Amino acid sequence: MASSLLEQLSADLEVLSEHLRAGLDEFGTLYCYLEGSRGGKTYLLHAPYEEALAVLQALNGLSFRGRILLALDPSPLSPTLEGLPLSGPTRAPLAHLLEKTRPDRLLLAFPGEGLGQGFPGAKETPRGWQPLEAEEEPLVLRVEAPTGLTYQEVRAYGPWESPPLPLDLPISPGPYWGSVGLALGIPTYGVGLVNLRASLEALLGLW
Template sequence: MRKEALFADLEALSGYVRAYVDEFGTLLAYFEGGRGGRTHLIWAPYEEALTALKALNGLAFSGRVLLGLDPSPGSPTLEGRRLSGGARAPLAHALARHRPDRLYLLQEGRGLGVRYPGGKETEAGWVGLDEPGKPLVLHVQAPTGLVYREERLYPPWEATPLPGLPLTEGPYLGGVGWERGVPTYGLGLVDLALSLEAVLGLG
């Protein structure tokens, strides 16, 4: 993603909500709900920005929602290959800065992602942690010019299910939240507005 396009999007979004771009090129936007409630970080691939914004539009909830639009999927690296999915470092940075009560990672499909068995990306592709092959170590180039290291190895995680949604496997980045003590779930892009209504309605 080009830096110019990122800041053009920031300017457009800032006309409606409070927003900023951090060092990793993540565009973060704040949505204020009713009094009380938790702070929820909703983390979405940048290409799903419109889907996420439409789902949040007009949604009634208590507390605060911070939407993080992550440009790392597909980002170039110094090694000459593009990332096949999101990176750990931008998410870890947002969690450390904003300290949300819950984290929802948007993913393909429908329902609530509650577990991930662990995996790594190797030269041969994605495999289980116990399978042969070393994880790739890549140096990712953010739209802001920042270069950061990403080891493509992700531990297993499992969450206590929340009521009201069908359950499915979660995304590999879920461990980033759980490592920091933040309850973390995947949230499917299909019927996203209904899913957000269900989970944000829990307070």
């Protein structure tokens, strides 16, 4: 599984590199830089690798200032040594990329629509996602990245909340992994994959 996923990522990297500055990091995250007009900030747009086409279509021809670092995360597709599937992104690949690139803002593409401003905290147990105060311990998994790197993932994520923004966008529960960005002091918002382009236009137009 990991080797076939790496082959897919490598093929996509070759295509992206023909048009953009692109790379593949230690965790198998496929990334590329999109340059806007002068001024503005650096935004890291994190999205699941399986949503790559939809995200690239939303970004095509988008007008913005600054720079977007698009990070396509394959961790939800990565196998675990325990044989359990992952229900969503993991902590280590995103934390590594944030520490390496230090963007001004983090935007997390997630299932849903509009803006995600927070998450109450939760943990994933053998019986599914539960509140942090539930008795069951969170799953502790060993994840095999497409590159062959193995890392530990504790499926417990703390609460997070970002200040409201003056935008006319639907408000949805934010993605659980938003706490990774705020823990590093990076302003973080979720942006729904439904009508993603309209949400990105509104957000980037504000900043």
